[in-house]
Amino acid sequence: MFFRTIFLCCAILAGALSAGAAVTPEKLEIVTGAEPTATEQFAASELSRYIGLMTGTAPAVVPEPSGAGVPIHIGRAAGKQLTEKFNHGIAHIEHDAFVIEVLPNRINVTGNSDRGTLYGVYELLEQQGCRWFFPGKLGECVPRRISLSFPEGKQEFIPDFNQRTIDIGATDGIDFGEMIDWAAKNRLNFLPAARMFFVRKYLPPDRQDVWEKRGGQQEWQFHVHNLNQMVPTEKYFAEHPEYYALYKGRRHPIGTPSRPGYGGGNLCTTNPEVIDICAKFIIDYFDRNPEGMIVPVWPGDGAIIWCECPECRKLKGINFMNGRRGSMSRRMITFGNAVAKKVAVKYPDRKVLVPAYANYIRPVDIPLEPNVLLQYCLHGDYAHGVDRCSHNRVEREQLEAWAKISRNQLRVWEYFLLGDHYSAPAENSAMLPVLYRIKTTLPYFKSIGMNNYMTQSSPKYWKHNIAAYYFTAKYAWSTDRDFDALLDDFCRNMYGKAAPFIRDYYILVEDAVAHSDWHPSIYSDLAVPSPKVFTAEVTAKAAGLLDRAGRAELNELERARVDLVLNTFRHIQNNIGTQNALGFDAKADWRIQRGREAYIMNPDGRELSGLDVQRLETNALDVGNYGDDFKRILFRARKRRMPVLELKNTALSVGVIPELGGRIIRMTDAGTSYNYFDEPVSDGKTSIGEKYFNYGGYEEYIGKGFAGPGWESTYRYRRESGAIRMEFSTGTLKLERTVSLPEPDRPVMRIESVLTNHSGETVTTSLRTHPSLAWSGNAGDARLELTLPDGSVRRSTVDLEHDKAIAAHGGKCVITGPGGNRLAYKVDSNCGGALYFCKTSPHTFTLEFLGGERSLPPGDSIKITQEFTIIHN
Template identity: 25%
Template sequence: MRPLVLALAILVLSAVAGRADAIVLVRDGRPAATIVIRDAAFRAAPAVPARNVAGDPDAKIKLAALELQRYVRRISGAELAIASDAQPVTGAAVLVGPSRRTEAFGVAIPDGLTPERVEEGFVIVARGDTLLLAGNDAGPYYGSYYAVADFLHRLGVRWYMPGAFGEIVPARATIALDDVEARERPSFRLRTWWSHMSPEMEADELVWKLRNKMQIAEDQILAIPRDSSLRAFLPADLLATRPDYFARRADGTVDPHFPNLSSAEAARVVAQRLKAAIGTRSSIGFAPDDGTPADHRPESLALSQRFTDLLGRDGVPADRSISEEWFAFVNRVAAEVAKDHPRVIVTTNGYANRHLPPEGLSLHPSLSVMFAAIWADTIKPLDAPNSWHGAVQARLIRRWTELNRRVWIYGYTSTMLVSALTPVPTVRRVARMMRELRDRGVVGFLDETRQAYMEHGIPTYYLRARLEWNADLDVGATLEEFYRLWYGPAAAPARAFWDAIEDRLLASPLLGHEDRILPYVYTDELVATLERHVTGAEQRARAERHRRHVAVDRHVLEHLKAYRAMHAAEFAADWAEAVRQADVMFHHRRALHTIDRFFYTPETKDERTRYRSAWYWNLTDRRALYESLRDRTSGRLGTLVALAPRTAAFRLDPADIGTHERWHAPDHDRRAWRALDGTVPYYAQGLLDARGVPQHRGAMWYAFEVDVPASVTGRPVWLFAPAVVTEAWVWIDGRYVGHRPYVDPYIRPAPLHFDVTRFLTPGRKNLIAVRVHTGMNLTQAADGFQGRLLLYAPNPPR
């Protein structure tokens, strides 16, 4: 729904203070108006924003009044009194929230709460000596608080980041305004994200969300179909008496956590338990366990259309899409629920092996689908010409919205799901897709994210929040204002810094959502450009506040330099230097954390703090690998025997005949093979089309000639390579060493690690041939080799 604005007006501040028709809130630093709220709100304690807590309307109005009082005091030094509508108030009044005074004022205020959750909104009306700031405060809505926040925004207050560091508060001795009437409703009915963070950070972020008109009680807008929530409605204890309710795994065993998708009775049981749990809810959701559950019963397989999932591999039963049979089951559940609860919305997810829209059926009208494209590139806009991921995702969303009128997106706005927290701003992606998604009928967003502003930059999240309320926002003006207010005289070079990073991300042909692509996106030329911009910003910044903001960018850049140096050391097999550069990265992270904890929260493996900055394959993990390899090759735990050349002889094997033709044999003619850098993904070396599609999937071969010194005769020797994706087979001088099983492309480390003592001939060159298979999936863009192959000799046990 487009924001409805009856009259757009800039609130003129001190310039109108002398006019008779202007309402004056503060004159020359002295209060000139009273905040009036209804008596129940006046007597209530203010709401304490909490995730998935709707809050009491009176408490929310009290919070809004206190927010207005606090920021007017900070702007002008004057404190406006807060009064109850049960007591007489003379002079100018600011009416916050609905009250007896607003009834007399005669302005319709949004109200009501239906299952569709389309009643949200607020009004700002200034007329005579009265200013009305009120909205719909029913259920999960914070309409009156939004009205106050929007009014303060018009006065020049900005909340660019959670907490005090992210605030901009102007100074005004006089606050006055002409008559104005504005009425707004949101573009999307669901507007939020979540991440793991400390309670203190979450408290700051919840308030920040409200100040930027996001939501904090998402489960009360549309019920979240959380992973494993299905277990509550088809409990495993039924297995003893009704095994026919449950799915069969591929090996024939019963899956106690997934239903028999062909069973009408199982669907009826799930529906009965859903109905029992509804109570006063307007929506209820369910979803299976995370991952790719499936039912391999013949009756359920008969419903399948055998489409391969976008994350799947052709011919692998576990990788097929189950959308047809899953949504047939969900339809049965929804129809049963609707018999007794026709207005209740039933939510489920289109995620993992269920994210493809079903081709052979329609969806029940009471359903709502949460679409989650975990496979998709997170950097480029959906309409980027060099992103086939974006084009496919856009078409999938369009089809889902044709099938269902309540589609919302579970997005991955942490951008890099596997990350070393280098800068990945996505301002242009956000700016270009919000209006498109609104116009296609998407009803909102619940995104999975990470509070690491050093990674995505400040404008990315701020702009996203503002666009989720108003998809027609003037993005150019919003960004110009941000850089001007945040950096002052350093605005131009600071903006050029972040724009240059995003320019490079968008220009790169590489797609993905793991930072395994980023060492090849960040270039020497980019870093030189960034250095010039940061230096220019440092020279222009004068005020302490602006210098501090520029210092953040300096740390981001130095962290990026260390990241590139760390990978350069890794690809040179200089493990000690890689450890040192990881420590440099940690140094800059600590500095950013000292400036503000939202830039970076120290990473840990403690489950209690999982995901606070980066959890899987984070910098701590990488440093540990480098340290281990340093110790294995430097004498502490072992010695380096030989380092294979960085460049390998390489050949694609589209017909998969290399093993049979013995391409691994020493006497095989490799003169037609090409030279390939073994530290760069094979597809990034001339094997991508214009849309970023890898031009090969299947088998390919790497061959290395390695000098093995005679001095290792009689010593055990191991072969190691840190990342070979997705599956590998190894020969030395034509003798078969072994097989490294399939691992998904995102997994790190993905090593080759074999005891090759009996296969080596010390004192001469040895041919190490590796058959690598990408897996039959182009979406994940398997890398092949992404690191140096080496031989090392462990020290003898003491």
Template identity: 25%
Template sequence: MFRMMHSLLLIMTLLTYNSCQSSKGNIDLVSGGSSKYVIILPDEATKHETKAAALLQDYIKRLSGASLPIITEKAFKDQPGVFIGNTEYTSSLYPEKLKGEGFLIATGKQDIYIKGGTGKGILYGVYTLLENYFGCRKYADIPVFIPVSKQLQLPQQLRDRQMPAFLYRETYYPAAFNDEYLEWHKLHRFEDLWGLWGHSFFKILPPKTYFAAHPDYYALVNGKRQASQLCLSNEGVYTFMVDYFRKAIADNPDAMYWSIAPEDGGGFCTCDQCSKANAAEGGPQGTLIRFINRIAAAFPAQQFTTLAYQYTAHPPLKTKPAGNVYIMLSSIDAYRQEPLSSISSAAAFRRDLEGWSAVTEHIFLWDYTTQFTNYLAPFPDYNNQQANLQYLAAHKVQGVFSQGSGDTYSDMAAYNSYLQAKLLWNPGLTTEEITSDFLNGYYGKAGPFVAQYLQALTNTLHITKTQLDIYGNPVNNYKNYLSPEAIDQYSSLLDKAEKAVEGNDSLLARVYNTRLPLEYTVLQQSRFFGTEKFGYLIPEGNGFTVNPRWPERVKKFVAQCKLAGVKELSEGGGSPATYQQEWDQIFSRKWINSLAFRGKVSLVNSWAEDYPAKKEQTLTDGLQGDKDFSINWLFIYGKDLIATVDLGTEQTVKEIQLNFLQDARHYIFNPTDIIVETSVDGANFTPAGKQQTSPLATEEYDAKINTYRFSLPAVKARYIRVTGKCLQTIPAWRDAPAAKKAAICCDEIYVL
């Protein structure tokens, strides 16, 4: 009864109190640097409400110099107030419940109300007030921009009610590792929501611990138990997982989600029971969903996620995911130059999304917005983000993990994060509006030139009809949107950006960082061009030597990388320091004056289209490869290397030297046999040498370059034929999908 009377009195107070209005239609929260307002919390405020009040108090002080006291509702004496959270006063005026993490910002004639839904909704409301109404900005992991003013006004009768378009929202870039940035932009962090994340089978049942004693827990592949995936029809696996989750949930009761998902790779179980279930469900996704549903039934109060990815991408024919199971679908196979809704490479993804949305309301998406093989490569998919998120929202997707470069700096990392954050909350915002706000705020007077740079990148990408691959390489784009001519155009725009902010070290550093992807591309392509124009080598005598400008150029690039926060240049790749070491090794190489230099090469089996290098001429361009198989290596998939080099004229040959790459992570292995033959006429060949290599008997994933030399007794020859026998069966320890074949990589045939 007391509460009801108290609420009625508060409503009457709101309707009759008319002071604190300095101009018609506006509320003066702060006037002349002072304020009559107090911040009012519920008598039993939550931790988020308490934090929200403190944040608002702090920022009003920083904005205007005014100090607003924080009081509880029971101490309220009809002062002008900012009501934070679910006070009785707010609940009486705005009784509606807000779904999820939504919020309401409202004003009457004098008072201000911020009300949140679940979770951090109240914090999101405060940050929105600061940004949308007071002009504050949190552009990146940098100090908040605060437009200092002794006047803070809000319109009367304001009603700003916002609900998130997606239940789960994560953009995976460096800025999102900053806690305030995360809350300011209404984002999540998977570590905060998931008790167990991602590929989780072996996090629960690690083979190193359990395979020896329980091989039956693991997949039966080609008639043999292997530590590739779990056997989901095995009752012991189910019992073990139930025990695991019972303890894990007790230890982490606040976790919202728990992942039960296969490892990254193939090798699903083909035992009789799993095969029977898979046949009934249309594939191995059947055993997965049936298994997860059993676990979910044992813990009905919890929410479980799994990955619809690779062999589990399609929905089962019969079994629907349980109500507390979320499907995390992957868009990994789609190229990125066009939106997911239209690009042909996403056709399978679109079918899978439609299939899953027909059987469940609970779909998350694992999306990709960077080039994982080259984080610093220019990757202009920026204009597709809005279209993609609108498409996903229209197809029942409830959450998005937008995987960028993680905590390492990458192409336009701050912009990507900002753009994605805004659109994840509201895909109805326009890319142009968000971009203009960010570029002008983050880059100052350089912003318009950075905008021109991004537009030039995007336009050239489309004009050249370039395929934008998350596992691509800027070296392979030397004829299209990253041609030397195009890079000169982009560079001139960033020259103007630098000039516009001369004297401002902070803004200048941001432009330098923005330029890093162009410099990285130039350096990587120089390895490819080698002795040609734009290469790192210049003529000297009868051979070539390192361009004297190049060591200093690499040094400056590496130093800027460190300042920008580049920790690794690719997913699981080397650091800037490692990159410097790679170049130091390249600079230390002496030019080998090969008789085969620029000689014509013919191949029996063609190079792989995905990794063309210089095609046949890769073997005679005078350049050695490094540990990156996509540069300066002739990549042949699943077949022997059989290459014939024409020396042009008959020569005296004393030695032949070859390098082969070993990189089991990418299924690249040494040839089993290397055979060298010579010929005077190109028709009749004479054996000149043969070497056998030792197969990798145990696990070894580090990339390694192996050199093979053949000494010849001063043979007269015009033609050299080299055969490298491709490994026929990938070692069992590599756990390859059944259809996967070994590749062979050779960088150069030196003839001395």
């Protein structure tokens, strides 16, 4: 942050401020001018309110000074000359700048914008000791004062990052309006998940001016995948298929009707008409939104198809290929530049955002147009500083290569506060130990010329990671901070007499992370305590510190805050205790050992009796930590042998593991010994806390979400003639799956799945099947003959249908591989649904059935019947 203090040498007027003198609130009045904006009026009322909370006396808010006291002039009433030298462009980094000036006879607080004026008021209050660590009373710290002190001088504040975003949305237990209030007080200026659409959704009409009062937030057309909005399929595809990606002789629209921003094809990014349409869309947006500052040109999410027309192919990049040959970065930058150049003719000071993401993340040597903002989506090791850890080497090299061509045009999108965002939205007590990462990474970003910052987050972790969210906001405004002083101030204000112990606890954990061999490269893993960090020594020291914190004399608010830290540590103890009890070795990777007759889960672990497991579960319930993280650890860390049950006839052999999600890992042709289901050959060393692990084969999930309930559970089973019957219950829903070979001499496998509501109330749910198929040759070239429910036939390939959903709840499909392997698939259900193809590797793809969502009254069921038939002629 650019920060300047200019001390003034002025004569002291009688009855006015003297340098550094204490001022009682009775001598203050807050001046707004005759026609204040809504934000200036709100800023004045905030200043009066908090001075009243501090001193017991709230100064009057008046349009003009009365002459009876020392006036604090707010916004334009302070005088335009204070902000004249700032750049007034909407998209300029000085837009949110502000000035605090203390003169002998008045105080001026004004911003380069309304938002800057409000920031200036909150800065003035922070200088008096006010703090806002978390939304609402839980995080507000207002000191008691008899008088206030205003050192004479002029201070100018300019942020280090133009955009400052922690993408926080609605969550249980945090008032949506208070969340926006916290963001404004900590100078975050763009919250995509708190734009007006969500304000109207979550706040009553009398509170929907929440942004207007706070100077608004940065206005973007959208913040992510939006090309489908610029060139919508329903508007253009029928008459202008040439606007969209050409792949294997066919044009592919963006997304699907149900997911318009996901999957499908990209635009033909070299088509001049497409470039004109996108530029006109952006210009129209700026015409209609005078405060609008950024419009992205961002393709759909997922593994989209890029155009293979001659002009696009000149820019390199090969669909579905990893590495440099598959990079689409040259196409993305060329397209973004072409659009931005046209926009700049009318709006040279507004920005066109071009992403570096997915298979267009590799740097290229193409200079950016001056009005292009490049956004780099940063992954890597989420626990350690980008510039401090060898595991971040590739990310660092790519960032710095982009920085060479985009200095002061570079933006980042981070994920280190995201955790497991697929888990339940309820409050989660997991710890995200990232304070040291914040301390080093944001200054590093600034050092390479980055001037826009965003991190995605899950607000469900916020209440148990107050310091991490607060520190991120503070560093996003100014990277030139004394970390120790910031931590001391946070702990002292939040935890009272427990502060020394909480502070030492944070430092203990952060030191353990910094020196550990724990490098979470999946953001959900960051929320799973690692025994590589929480060793016996660290855990014992932490327990001692927090025991002393818990015994400190505290007021009601301080007690509530300390209890949150204690609850988080109990969550850590429970998870680490579970892993230790199960024999998980912190120095070794978790693995699964695959065999012909059985799989062994965590073969390096320790076997436990049923009573031992029950005690662990009871303890988790007692301390409130029996959630998804605990169940995942317990399932994977408990050493056990899981038999592979075999069904066999003269034509087919099927292998089923009831204890591993009831999955089918083999469907082997007796004649050729070819297994049509993907069964990974490695023992799968990976992180034990990873959200999804590819066990291979056929699996099912309850609900629409990927890896939902049932996929990683132990099923009860019984064998019958030619069939295996399995069942699993969530307590509310029971899933019964029967795998059978219905004919003794034919290679046909049938799967009947029945999901029944066993509760006393109606439940809305769905069922999703997920077979992973292995194919000889390039799986994407496998030919498809899809017979749809209306009887029509659609001929295609896996590549052409990749990442698309095809209505087919009563249809069938014949798949012919490059090597001649043929498989017929038939599905029927009473819930509707669609087929979904997804190529997952050169030789594998998934053939999912996405069952439609249904409301099930008590006792009602969803039923899905599938048949897989190997075709020999």
